Amino acid sequence: MAHLHTYDALIIGAGGAGLRAALAAGKNVKTAVVSKLYPTRSHTGTAQGGMCAALANVEEDSWEWHAFDTVKGSDFLADQDAVDIMCREAVTSVHELERMGLPFNRTPEGKIDQRRFGGHTRDHGEAPVKRACYAADRTGHMILQTLYQQCNKEGVEFFNEFFVLDLIMVDGACAGIVAYEIGTGQLHVFHAKSVLFATGGFGKMFKITSNAHTLTGDGPGVVYRNGLPLEDMEFFQFHPTGLYRLGILLSEAARGEGGILRNKDGERFMENYAPTIKDLAPRDMVSRAMFSEMKEGRGAGENNDHLLLDLTDVDPEVVEKKLPDITEFARTYLGVEPLEEGVPVVPTAHYAMGGIPTNVKAEVQRNAAGDVVPGFYAAGECACVSVHGANRLGTNSLLDIVVFGRRGGLEMTEYASTHPLLDIPDDAHRRAEEWIEALMEGDGAEPLADIREVLQNEMMDKASVVRSEESLTDVHETIGKLRSRYERTRVGDRSKIFNTELVEHIEFGFLLDMAEALVVSAQARTESRGGHYREDHELREDEHWLKHTYAVKKDDGDPELTYRDVTLGRYTPVERKY
């Protein structure tokens, strides 16, 4: 038996996108948020540097310049209609967050302060521009807190520590979800007129990642298993400055405030790769430059296996006031004093550009032709609009979640107000129940941790910043083997209450699905673009590849790939130089 709940608007995930959607829907229709974590634990809270919007509070700026930078940063894979919407609505979105109480840093005149960030420029690439609105280096924390505060004020209902396992589909439309209550081990059926997924990313498939342990692609995994496509999965962003060995993020704001990347000789190597904006080049370019430096023996340390982020020339007061958290991370986890010495950093798996395909109304698409799944929406990192294309610019994720979370919430309101609840079968929870039973009854004896480690190491070595047909074929084979090992594993903990071992097993299943979709999509794309770099196909090939990948799971074997042309606009693809 499963418990039954009924809502007009049901949101899965309580990060920025989910809470913003809940706020938009909650004022109008009966709304609930289902979250694997307590809302304030969501990964939005760890975003540091800022949220870009062309407020022009500090320097001349315009939303068109922001749109140009976003398109160029995306290596021209972003859909330009969606980018225009995001950059235009950025301005009102930031003002709205301020009026909700978000404590932005201020200019001497009391306006929202702005600072530089990677890839954001004045007048189409002329020079870096101050566009990122921020609250010290805890902008994401303040967005998450502010949205949670507002949801509580509006009386939005929360189901905390509920884990989404399945979609309920009726004649091609979405009619709810099935969730597992971690505290009791019981299944719940959420019957809803409209459902929005905002479950975040899946960086835990990589060994070095800035992502939380809980970021395992649950939402996209559920979508994939229901035969719906995932878009542009081959594009995964590696952020240049993860703490050495740990991957903990040091915000790009560190470079925005004047920090410099140096190799073992103390050379500012980004001057050789991006002569105009140097250390503030987009993340894919900086991460690749770091890989080159390390490969050519110019990495720091005994093994040339990291670079150094040098903050020693930045005014110590700026470091303490505007970058307090990241300096503390360096002190706490590496025992390094950033005011006196370089901080060891490596590229860290940071952000999935791909995910559940949506249009600009956050409606989920069921195919590359753009047909939608009625009643089903997605927003935030789990979704792919696509505003980030092949490489997301820094700060645009916080913008994405607020803009498209809000749009999703408003669309759900409209849909729920004009459509009836669909009838669902009594055994809608059956498949989820069977998945759990299978995991509890496997015959394998090996620890899940071992299998997970193999996946994370292999993905890091063979499918991260640099890829090739050979490396991708290797990791593809490994994923196949891991899948059979995973199917044999058994959950040792038999308890119902807080069985986190079972939760981790389910999560790993989703991670395997994500890795499979990523690798197969990456094998097919025989070009280099943004975060997808093939050393055997080094050039971007617009003639063949100015298109989005849609991967659909097949029962036996690899996903099937289809493609959709990029929506172009004012900006014609040109070579990307900085």
Add this chain to the structure above:
Amino acid sequence: MDVRLRIQRFNPEQDDAPHFEDYTIDAEPMDRLLDCLHKVKAYEDSSLALRRSCGHGICGSDAVLINGVNALACKVLVRDVKQPITIEPIRGLPLIKDLVVDMDPFFQGYLEVKPWLIVDPVAKEPERERLQSQEERERFDDTTKCILCAACTTSCPIFWSDEGYVGPAAIVNAHRFIFDSRDDGARERLEILSSKNGAFKCRTAFNCTAACPRGIQVTKAIQEVKQAALFGSF
């Protein structure tokens, strides 16, 4: 190196009362205690229940008692604590399983202080942002850092003995708004915090300040709220 851990275990489906189990695992001096707990779960006893997410002190999931002191397991390194390392759930909240406690009463206390911006409903909203000087913004900066991990509240001896007390974290979040120049709800909140379960229950034990993984001056914030309630100065 070998690291010895003593972890409080409790499985509500089997045990009448919590007990300690000893584990020895291989870890490095720079490893986080969270890494150690993961190793225990991976290779010693997969049923060990704990909460964690971001792993670097921002999400606030993994507040536990480490050698008798509240901290986040992901912010304490092996080299900085004496062995055997005793790890227990935070105190004062109902125990669910192993290191997991029921957080609902904690969030209830938080909600009591109306932790959201309250604005005068008749005042006209600006179309752009409200203006706020750098000094006004600085006034409540410290208390905006709160991640609601409950390390402060569950280190407070008053909170342990008095379940009605809203606790330090709730007062910190009230402070964040009371001293925000944009907020018009100070009087409402101070009335709530002047009641019998409010700020005046605090006996300035300073446990909360010591426990805060974000370095917030919690006791100072509570004192400022008390003064605001007494003298109307905010």
